Amino acid sequence: MQILLDRIRKDGVVKAGNVLKVDRFLNHQMDIGLFREIGKEFKRRFADTEINKILTIEASGIGIACIVAEYFDVPVVFAKKTKTKNIAGDVYTTKVESFTHGTVYDIIVSKEFLGEGDKVLVIDDFLANGKALEGLTALIKDSGAELSGAGIVIEKGFQDGGKRIREKGIRLESLAIVDSMDDETGEIVFRNE
Numbered sequence: 024m025q026i027l028l029d030r031i032r033k034d035g036v037v038k039a040g041n042v043l044k045v046d047r048f049l050n051h052q053m054d055i056g057l058f059r060e061i062g063k064e065f066k067r068r069f070a071d072t073e074i075n076k077i078l079t080i081e082a083s084g085i086g087i088a089c090i091v092a093e094y095f096d097v098p099v100v101f102a103k104k105t106k107t108k109n110i111a112g113d114v115y116t117t118k119v120e121s122f123t124h125g126t127v128y129d130i131i132v133s134k135e136f137l138g139e140g141d142k143v144l145v146i147d148d149f150l151a152n153g154k155a156l157e158g159l160t161a162l163i164k165d166s167g168a169e170l171s172g173a174g175i176v177i178e179k180g181f182q183d184g185g186k187r188i189r190e191k192g193i194r195l196e197s198l199a200i201v202d203s204m205d206d207e208t209g210e211i212v213f214r215n216e
């Protein structure tokens with residue numbers, strides 16, 4: 024998706040520690056025109072797939088998922104991050120290790136909003152080591168819902184999340200795959216460009 028690659032090159036900032044900052048247009052300030060193009064592209068890529076729900080994770084996945092959902096005409100559910108020790112009640116829960124913060128947190132989704140009969144597209148902004156995506160797929164499995172696929176805006180191809188997810192046979196569509204980036208020169212190399 025060339026306009027996304029161009030935008031990452033123009034406004035993305037490569038930070039030390041394999042972090043790409045895209046908060047000028049993706050996950051702090053949000054360019055809704057670009058989000059629309061992202062929504063159209065996911066709709067095109069998953070045109071042959073049955074999807075009746077989108078699942079994402081707070082916070083940065085939510086804005087993207089909402090615009091994407093316009094094109095699929097389905098509801099969005101977002102997994103909540105929680106630090107509560109005793110998680111009780113009618114929720115599915117699992118632990119996720121955070122790439123950006125280096126901590127472990129619990130994510131929860133109410134049983135009311137995910138279950139048998141749901142065909143779920145997972146949407147997120149980044150794929151790095153794949154922990155967030157694996158957490159979301161675990162919740163889907165526990166709920167008895169079906170995972171239709173995962174749509175990622177930026178995959179960092181030099182980290183192993185994408186490889187592991189694809190090896191599990193999960194349909195994964197990433198709109199931009201970064202094969203390498205250099206925090207000293209700012210250079211970003213994309214796959215297939």
Ligand code: 5GP
Binds near residue numbers: 044045050120149
């Ligand atoms: P993973 O669980 O795949 O290791 O990391 C995915 C999550 O970490 C995403 O939900 C995203 O919020 C965050 N993340 C991972 N890498 C980056 C990055 O390079 N830049 C930003 N802004 N967020 C990232």
